[in-house]
Amino acid sequence: MNVTPVPDLPEIREGDDLAALIDERADLDSADVVCVASTVVSKAEGRAHDLDAFPAGPRATEIADRLAEITGEEKDPRFAQAVLEESTDLLIEAPFLLTETRFGHVGVNAGIDRSNVPGSDILLLPKRPDESARRLHDALSVPVIVTDTCGRPFRHGQRGVAIGKAGLPASHDWRGEHDRDGRELGVTVESIVDELAAAANLVLGEGSGGEPVAVVREFELDGFAGSDELFRDVETDFVRQALREWSYARD
Template sequence: MEAFAVPDLPEIEEGDDIGALVAERVDLREDDVVLVASTVVSKAEGRAYDLDDFPPGPRAREIAARITEIAGDEEERDPRFAQAVLEESNELLMEAPFLLTETRFGHVGVNAGIDRSNTGGADLLLLPRRPSESAARIRDSLPVDAPVVVTDTSGRPFRHGQVGVALGWDGVPASRDWRGETDRDGHELEVTVESVVDELAATANLVTGEGDDGTPVVVVRDWAFGDHEGSENLFREVQGDFVREALRGWEFDG
């Protein structure tokens, strides 16, 4: 398979048609997968805000004061930012030493995925409200029926560094189900479900990079889902998520 960045994209602004901009620069095929960084999706959808748009309530002030106490005066936290995180979250899984939340659409990440870099001049760039719907809109504006995945980068427990992950997708299942098949020794696979959209997002992130390259859209070509059963499930259900259950009973002592 081949992965390449869409060249010469302009700075994305609110109201821009990302699919049309991509189609003007790449001769797309139906077997392509178009992977779009959430930052440009958010810009096109008007998700840039200033801190003053989030007057802090009592809980936000309490959270900011706690994190400031832990981090020290040199890294004082703004309660307006804490308020923005609260408003973008279904659940606050950790309040210290950083904010780990479940977003409104089910993704778990630090600070509800809110960006303070590459914001286009605003203070904050919030994630798309419903990334799979965003992916569907971009797909509808393409000249061919190619799948679309909206991506972001995320840290992982037990490992250093960030990796590309999928936030929303349309036109491709989230995962390939290998259960019921056998390994090379003839043992039946009982739990193996491959997160395809995350793997595609990580592939795209190798091409887009993390800095100021200005290449937020990647096309993956000559890749096929295959004949496995597919699933739309990507985010774990709360019931049976043992890590989340453990976090709910844990408090930072530092």
Template sequence: MELTPVTDLPEIRPGDDLADLIADRAGDTLADGDVVTVASTVVSKAEGRTADLADYPVSGRAQEIADSLGDLAGEEKDPRFAQAVLEESTELLIEVPFLLTETRFGHICVNAGIDRSNVPGHDLLLLPERPSESAARIREGLTERGYEDVAVIVTDTCGRPFRHGQRGVAIGWDGMPASRDWRGEQDRDGRELGVTVQSVVDELASAANLVTGEGADGVPAAVVNGWEFGDLAGSEELFRSVEDDLIRQALRGWEWGDSA
């Protein structure tokens, strides 16, 4: 497998055709059957998902959240940002010491994934509304340009429980299953695997993040050559349902300051 960043992409503006820009810059790197990863930041910019703090009239709930976070941090927090997070979320799992939320498409992350960096002319950059549909549009555009059987993954970076640092994850995908199912296969000792389901879209997103980078030096897309799904069952499931998510269930009954 080989991963190559797609360099020299311009600052993305609303209405830009990402498929056209990626195909033009990728050149001979992109071929039939490849996987293209695209950062959610440029997808959001192309879809006009920018916003300003002034767009969010503050509710009493947002003011309460901002006050609690401000008291804990020892500095004033903008309730308009809290309002933006509320409007982009379906559930707040944690309110202090930070906002851990479920987005409207099922992704759980801090601050509903709202970005405040690299947003020229605006205060906020929101995640795409429906990232898998965004991936499907980019994939359709690449297909129209002659690339067959290309898969597209929309990526973001977020932290992980129990570990320091961030890594790339998939928030939307099209043209491939989200995971491959090893259940029923055997290990080297002949034991049957009973629970192993491999989140391949997350693994490819994380691998791509190693070559695309972060911050001012980052590039928003990469091409993955030579990766094959293999002869295994696939699944479109990525985000756990509430019924299957023991951590989320536990967080619903947890409050900041609870003792062990």
């Protein structure tokens, strides 16, 4: 398996034809998978905004005040307002905001970025990353994953994950397959889009590298059953259930 960044992409602006920009610079084969950092998808889709676009309501003001008090840092209530508008569920509201976005992804601050956003205050995630991936897939005729970098419980640091995809399943479903001794497998569902996003993130980085797109070559997608769910429902997610009952209390 080979993972290579697409070279020489320009700064992406609203309305840019991202598929064409990629296609001109990558010699794509039908067996390739294209991984695109959500940041450039968002830019192309006009998801960069100034904070003035999010006048804070009372809930956002309350949240920002509490965060400011807890962290001792200034917190702009308009940022909290943007997070609330992007979210359908608030999992943690202090000492940071962890929410479920409208499309089902759980992330800190609803995945809103303040890095790599020239000329604007914030960059929202794509509105419907599966549809963004679908449009790129239709234009490029290869499987497409839209990625973001985000944190997780239990383990330090952040890593690349898939937030949308088209043209490939979310997971390799090993159910019914067997191990080396003919036993049914313990691991049943391998989230290949997340593993591909993680691999892509290694070559994209988080900084000023200017490489928002990676092509994965020689990863075999054929010959296995796929399943399509990327995000868990709260009903099967005990961590989310636990967070519902929990609230932050300073010692």
